Amino acid sequence: MLEDKHELVDKFGRRFNYLRLSITDVCNFSCSYCLPNGYQCDTPRTFLTQTEITNVVSAFAKLGTKKIRITGGEPCLRKDLPAIIERCKATSGITEVALTTNGFNLFDNIDEYKAAGLDAINVSIDSLDPNMFKLITGHDKLQHILKGIARAQQIGIKRIKVNAVLAKAFNHNQLKDYLAWIKHQAVTVRFIELMETGNGTQFFEQNHLSGQGVKESLLAAGWLQVVKGTLNGPAQEFWHPDYQGRIGLIMPYSKNFCQSCNRLRISALGKLHLCLFADQGIDLRSALNCGTPEQAVEQTVKLLRSAMSNKTISHELDKRFTGATKHLAMLGG
Structure with a gap:
């Protein structure tokens, strides 16, 4: 495989055109x-x-990144989120700006986000049962979140996804509810x-479920697997004519899950994480504040290129290695 000097390519030939950008690690759920105990302020703010x-988005764009996903914590807690969306979308080379959110204020703000340039949203809804949703999140917000999704559809947000974490404790038997929806x-x-x-070892041991059972149920019911696009990563997607x-x-414990990895992560504190479960991040902050904007971008580009030599072939979740990730709010998943 030939490497384009303007792309981020690792030693395994994988091209990285997708950045997950955390802008806060604070979450209100x-x-x-x-x-489970709420957000603990145990890191710098x-x-x-x-x-x-x-600067960081410009550096990634220079290296072939096309898609930016803004994450948290809960990114909608930042009052300057519309300005951040606008800055990302205005960066030359960026073709898609997406947002991952718990949706708590989506109904009130989605119009402003779209006006700023937002193309797509992912909303976390781990149960469509209001009581179970409240039990999981600590908030009775399901109907308000669903109103936010409906508003997003109404104003023309074309790509809307709902994320649901599979867990024995709360949604292992709710596939039919999502299918009906x-x-x-x-x-x-x-x-x-x-x-x-x-921080989640005990919960994991008690609640982990493989997605393979869901896949088998879908295929048996006539669902067909979708061919992946260039900006798609390891997720498998299915459609049905009805x-x-x-x-x-998304099955991170499945064989060869990381083979099609195409994303890198920046933490809210300005660290590059080559994997969600890397043992440490690479601090980019000095580079991001180095001289003029042009100099900052160029220095960041150099650091990004250099870092790719340390990208490993796969995470080691199957060996129970979780790296520096205490909880998913640290990096937005």
Whole structure:
């Protein structure tokens, strides 16, 4: 495989055109698999500034990144989120800006986000049962979140996904509920296997479910697997002619899951994470604030290129290695 000097390519030939950009690690939900005791302020709160965000996105764009996903924690807690979306979308080379959110204020703000340039949203909904949703998240917000999704559809957000973490404790038997919902909804529901984190070992051991059972059920019911696009990563997606929506599966414990990895991560504190479960991040902050914007971008580009030599072939979740990831709010998953 020939390497384009303007692309981020690792030693295994994988091209990285997708950046997951965390802008805060704060979250206002207390999901049982992530922050069961709520957000604990145990890290610095010096999150990336708008200028630093512009510089890091520009550096990635120079290296072939096309898609930016803004994550948290809960990114909608930042009041300057519309400006951040606008800066990302205005960067030359960036063709898609997406947002992952718990949806708590989506209904009130989605119009502003779209006006700023937002193309797509992922909303976390781990159960369509209001009581179970409240039990999982600590908030009775399901109906308000669903109103936000409906508003996003109404104003023309074309790519809408709902993320649901598979767990024995709360949704192992709710596939039929999601299928009924997407019968007439042009939404992709993505079931994500519960991943072990540093603070979540006990919950993982008690609740992990393989997505393979869901896949087998879908195939038996006539669902067909979708061919992946160039910006798609390891997720598997399925469609059915009788349904407006689709089903996706993210199965990090499956064989060769990392083979099609195409994303890198920047933490809210400005560290490059080559994997969600890397043992440490690479601090880019000095580079991001080096001289003029042009100099900062160029220095960051050099660091990014250099870092790719340390990208490993796969995570080691199957060996119970979770790296520095205490909980998923640290990096937005």
